[in-house]
């Protein structure tokens with residue numbers, strides 16, 4: 001019994017002005033239009049850090065070193081079809097320019113403005129933590 005546990009690694013990229021990068025989920029996917037932290041599902045055999053390094057390169061065109069990924073907090077949320085366990089890392093240093101490699105909308109959001117962006121329900125408890133930290 002029980003539901004599948006899905007592990008998703010996500011990252012709060014923080015720029016020099018303390019703003020956080022959000023990416024809009026594209027049309028056609030579950031929760032389309034909501035704003036999320038870049039990242040994605042772990043593939044077989046991957047560590048969360050490996051997943052993030054891969055996803056940040058695929059989605060944003062940047063190169064992130066493992067040493068620049070610091071664990072911040074996590075989300076644990078019961079969606080109807082699965083239980084999401086999502087470690088959230090913070091990263092302030094990367095190589096390259098952030099670009100929407102998959103055509104997704106991107107926004108650098110001031111922490112105090114994070115609530116203006118509708119996010120998946122799993123993310124909501126993370127917002128106060130980011131506001132406190134940044």
Ligand SMILES: Nc1nc2c([nH]c(=O)n2[C@H]2C[C@H](O)[C@@H](COP(=O)(O)OP(=O)(O)OP(=O)(O)O)O2)c(=O)[nH]1
Nearest residue numbers: 008010029030036037038039040041084120122123
């Ligand atoms: N990347 C990311 N995913 C999140 C966040 N919050 C949240 O609930 N999720 C969920 C949405 C998805 O169910 C899952 C991430 O999966 P994904 O983006 O790799 O895959 P997907 O559902 O878009 O589509 P697919 O690859 O299964 O086709 O985690 C977040 O802040 N960032």
